[in-house]
Amino acid sequence: MPNGADDCVQLGPQGWTSCQSGEHVAVYGPVHGQIIGKVHAFSREEVDQAIGRLQEGFQSWKRMLLTERAQLLHQWADKLEANRAELAELLMLEIAKNHRDSLDEVQRSADFIHYTAEEGLRLAGETLFGDAFPGQTRQKVSIVGRVPLGVVLAIPPFNYPINLAVTKIAPALMGGNVVVLKPPTQGAIAGLNITRLAYEAGIPDNVIIAITGSGRVIGDYLISHPRVNMINFTGSTQTGQHIASKAIMVPLLLELGGKDAAIVLADANIERARDNIVSGAFSYSGQRCTAVKRVLVVEEIADQLATAVAQKVMTLSVGAPEADSVVTPLISNEAADFVWDMIHEAVAQGAVALTPLRREGNLIYPVVLDFVTRDMRVAWEEPFGPVLPIIRIHDAEEGVELANASEYGLQGAIFTQDVSQAFLLAEELDVGTVQINGKTSRGPDHFPFVGTKASGMGAQGVRYSLLAMTRLKSTVLNL
Ligand SMILES: NC(=O)C1=CN([C@@H]2O[C@H](COP(=O)(O)OP(=O)(O)OC[C@H]3O[C@@H](n4cnc5c(N)ncnc54)[C@H](OP(=O)(O)O)[C@@H]3O)[C@@H](O)[C@H]2O)C=CC1
Ligand SMILES: O=C(O)[C@H](O)COP(=O)(O)O
Numbered sequence: 001m002p003n004g005a006d007d008c009v010q011l012g013p014q015g016w017t018s019c020q021s022g023e024h025v026a027v028y029g030p031v032h033g034q035i036i037g038k039v040h041a042f043s044r045e046e047v048d049q050a051i052g053r054l055q056e057g058f059q060s061w062k063r064m065l066l067t068e069r070a071q072l073l074h075q076w077a078d079k080l081e082a083n084r085a086e087l088a089e090l091l092m093l094e095i096a097k098n099h100r101d102s103l104d105e106v107q108r109s110a111d112f113i114h115y116t117a118e119e120g121l122r123l124a125g126e127t128l129f130g131d132a133f134p135g136q137t138r139q140k141v142s143i144v145g146r147v148p149l150g151v152v153l154a155i156p157p158f159n160y161p162i163n164l165a166v167t168k169i170a171p172a173l174m175g176g177n178v179v180v181l182k183p184p185t186q187g188a189i190a191g192l193n194i195t196r197l198a199y200e201a202g203i204p205d206n207v208i209i210a211i212t213g214s215g216r217v218i219g220d221y222l223i224s225h226p227r228v229n230m231i232n233f234t235g236s237t238q239t240g241q242h243i244a245s246k247a248i249m250v251p252l253l254l255e256l257g258g259k260d261a262a263i264v265l266a267d268a269n270i271e272r273a274r275d276n277i278v279s280g281a282f283s284y285s286g287q288r289c290t291a292v293k294r295v296l297v298v299e300e301i302a303d304q305l306a307t308a309v310a311q312k313v314m315t316l317s318v319g320a321p322e323a324d325s326v327v328t329p330l331i332s333n334e335a336a337d338f339v340w341d342m343i344h345e346a347v348a349q350g351a352v353a354l355t356p357l358r359r360e361g362n363l364i365y366p367v368v369l370d371f372v373t374r375d376m377r378v379a380w381e382e383p384f385g386p387v388l389p390i391i392r393i394h395d396a397e398e399g400v401e402l403a404n405a406s407e408y409g410l411q412g413a414i415f416t417q418d419v420s421q422a423f424l425l426a427e428e429l430d431v432g433t434v435q436i437n438g439k440t441s442r443g444p445d446h447f448p449f450v451g452t453k454a455s456g457m458g459a460q461g462v463r464y465s466l467l468a469m470t471r472l473k474s475t476v477l478n479l
Pocket of ligand 1: 155159182184213214216218220237239242255256288289290384451456
């Protein structure tokens, strides 16, 4: 499987070719900052041609028997599993995700495809009789089914370039749609490879097409393309809001940024809270939308929790993805600068660093900041890096107030042994998901995944994604 490490690669109906002409986009490896490959930068004309081919493919794909579509998806998942090691290598190279998590990402994606293929078979409609409505008779019968939307534009971010591609593509295809995959530039080689595996599995090359190129250059053309019928995007709130402003009368699914809070109450099991907070905050160096991005802890146990968290963080492995380090280099130097500035600004304002502040290029050692206050940027902004602010609160109500004061509303966590109180507090949190006594996280992937406020629009998760990427159609029999 070519990984593009040498020349520019392009994926066409005949498989891999060298880029013939036109612009290329370089993909940089975060570990050494070197170019690890080049991908073709699609021109507007090439985008038009690709979408034209997809529209042709749509005519036969939407008519294909559901069982046949499901079978092709199962075959695609099998290909991912068979190529798990190679795909994981690519993730380590392109986005510096550690080996274990890279393997997990591929397996999770294959599992998602299998599950979606099954769930898609059970997407039933309903029959409505007219006489249930005042003044009507049984002579009118509505047969309500679900039909595809057409061309779905799938745009995943760098942090899960395989999983967040597959969680868009599989439900779209199972629903009878055709897909333009616009992979993130860092993650584009992985995106091309999973597309190639889809072709090898028998999914026609006019049913899914990967369009590579920088989002800044080709993105606006894609999101406002008149023949795109739906956009399913995961990425930053800034880009998501930009897409929402450009895409007119096109259904949108948006998974955006977060600032998930873990509220820890006095009766919490400290060890459990510590373990969940540390793994929630620092896995993949905090580059997860669902990372624990703030701890809100009541004064009574704040010292104890802060010490326990800092001690555990000091044991985290830091370094190369191949060594399975928990904390690896961030995606770019710019991303590291952003995180580093936020840390130093907080310290200058009085936050206390409980771990050493250490940075080597774009590798930032994990940082726990205690005594963070509301006037600090780190209390509100999403760093997407290995820094965890601890904010001390008086009581649970203040925790809920602080959590809800965020512009984001992805997830929240509550640690307490009083499940009744946790449940009542959960009702007050303005987020898509509340975790009781567990870290914030997305999976299992058939659960609904929802962001409120600046964290997104719509619901993902196998069944929810199938529903979002199909629409109702009513055929009325007038007997
Ligand atoms: N809620 C959720 O489920 C998740 C949210 N996120 C959020 O994503 C962010 C990190 O991901 P990151 O990749 O940096 O996010 P970006 O918003 O920078 O990029 C996301 C994707 O959008 C593309 N893109 C950029 N500009 C445009 C445009 N004008 N039109 C269309 N596409 C465009 C990018 O392509 P290119 O790479 O070529 O620029 C990339 O594929 C964080 O804020 C994080 O919270 C991440 C994962 C999950
Ligand atoms: O994009 C993300 O960051 C993921 O959707 C989060 O998934 P995770 O909680 O399983 O890491």
